[in-house]
Amino acid sequence: MSEIDFEELAEIELQKDEAEHAVMEKRKTSFTPATCEDTELSINHPYYDVARHGIVQLAGDDNSGRRVITFSCCRMPPSHQLNHSRLLEYLRYTLDQYVENDYTLVYFHYGLNSRNKPSLNWLQSAYKEFDRKYKKNLKALYVVHPTNFIKILWNIFKPLIRHDENLRDKQKGRPPPSAKVPPPRPPLPTQQFGVSLQYLKDKNKGQLIPPVMEQTVFYLKSKGLRVEGLFRRSASIQTIKEVQKLYNQGKPVNFDDYGDIHIPAVILKTFLRELPQPLLTFESYDQILGITSVESSLRVTSCKQVIQGLPEHNYVVLKYLICFLHMVSQESIYNKMTGSNLACVFGLNLIWPPEGASSLSALNPLNLFTELLIDFYSKIFSSRTVPGDILP
The missing domain is CATH 1.10.555.10 (Rho GTPase activation protein)
Structure with a gap:
């Protein structure tokens, strides 16, 4: 299948997604991705034009102490309001702060539509930009709210999106991890973690x-x-x-x-x-x-x-x-x-x-x-x- 065919197929699937969620979107009258801006951000930030939308965020640490970085499509404004080349540069700028350590990526697909989606050419450029430097310490990549559009991308970017089946099997049956487990109340006299x-x-x-x-x-x-x-x-x-x-x-x-x-x-x-x-x-x-x-x-x-x-x-x-x-x-x-x-x-x-x-x-x-x-x-x-x- 040619690149043009994939582009057309991706557009069709995105339009299907939009139709399926039309009712839900109407109820969310306050949903305005372009205004979800980071109020703590300085206007002097080198990527202020992109960073202000809050598309890329630090979500804290996972249970192994690894940094968790999120990418939220629902915060992406229409394509004519966002320079996707700058978005790629900002994503690389952000990851550069973490790639020397183990880290986790979480991609929230919900909110991607025909108005704000980047082109497949952009996605291919992104794939080429993120070489081994960015992949070697990426310990987990989670795709949240996947659709048929993701399946199309899967066919193009199989080397990029890997899923560790063994890890998933080991995690079956475990309770969901909590952000921080407090010590017993009152703490043990010998308690060392979670106390002042x-x-x-x-x-x-x-x-x-x-x-x-x-x-x-x-x-x-x-x-x-x-x-x-x-x-x-x-x-x-x-x-x-x-x-x-x-x-x-x-x-x-x-x-x-x-x-x-x-x-x-x-x-x-x-x-x-x-x-x-x-x-x-x-x-x-x-x-x-x-x-x-x-x-x-x-x-x-x-x-x-x-x-x-x-x-x-x-x-x-x-x-x-x-x-x-x-x-x-x-x-x-x-x-x-x-x-x-x-x-x-x-x-x-x-x-x-x-x-x-x-x-x-x-x-x-x-x-x-x-x-x-x-x-x-x-x-x-x-x-x-x-x-x-x-x-x-």
């Missing part, structure tokens, strides 16, 4: 550095600093839950027993992500988002001011962590984890908004702030003396 820094301090004889963080950092310092891709890779969900359970029950954990350096790395990220309040605190969120509007030469000073305003306990733990991440970045010739790469991994584990997930427009400032903390560790953390100080 103050709780951990009180239950560990006043120790400021949480045991999980102290033990994972010690292990990774001794055996992981030169491991390529440290913190990029995921680990077995079952193993991570087993290790969490051991910690929460106050039982000893020996990472040598698992033979996988990425397990303590994922445990450290999981510990940070499950804190009831982010290490950088909710109060600092808006200040951190403003870092991109600060003149480049003043950004380190601005970071320092934010850090100086943290509660003492948060400051001590953050300093301990950033000191370690700075050490990791110093070995980037071996582990390939520069301050920028580490920031992409840890940014959203250190700070998130009080409600909901961070939007894609927030990622650049959050990651930039984290990168500055790592690269300028000594300068940012030099002027405040607190118990438990650690120097590189």
Whole structure:
């Protein structure tokens, strides 16, 4: 079948979809995809013209701690209002922040119609643009609301859309994953995950550095600093839950027993992500988002001011962590984890908004702030003396 035939067939199937959903669309009188704009987005964003529609979004993390990126067709305005070449550039720009780590894509097909659909030529260009760099760490691709149009694309892009049958079979019968499972109420006296820094301090004889963080950092310092891709890779969900359970029950954990350096790395990220309040605190969120509007030469000073305003306990733990991440970045010739790469991994584990997930427009400032903390560790953390100080 020729490309023209496929284009015509795709148009026919889209028109069928529109007819089938006509009644539903009439009921949705407030449905205006073109106005679903990201209110947090700065007009200075390099792809503001595309990003403002909210077509591409960060949806948070999946159960393995992997970033989840969504593409929503219902937010695509009519084709004459959207430069599809710019959309492709923006999609690549967004994915570039994550492709060095494991990630998941979710494609919401509902809302694609004959008025806003890109051409098959555009889809073929997109396929060519996304080479192995973007595919090697793509751990899952979900297509939501598939139609006959998707089946047509399947015939064209079989190498792109792969489905892991074994993974699906393993997941059968499991309850749907929750965003965050709270600890028992009241938590165990030995609880380590999902409880506050103050709780951990009180239950560990006043120790400021949480045991999980102290033990994972010690292990990774001794055996992981030169491991390529440290913190990029995921680990077995079952193993991570087993290790969490051991910690929460106050039982000893020996990472040598698992033979996988990425397990303590994922445990450290999981510990940070499950804190009831982010290490950088909710109060600092808006200040951190403003870092991109600060003149480049003043950004380190601005970071320092934010850090100086943290509660003492948060400051001590953050300093301990950033000191370690700075050490990791110093070995980037071996582990390939520069301050920028580490920031992409840890940014959203250190700070998130009080409600909901961070939007894609927030990622650049959050990651930039984290990168500055790592690269300028000594300068940012030099002027405040607190118990438990650690120097590189």
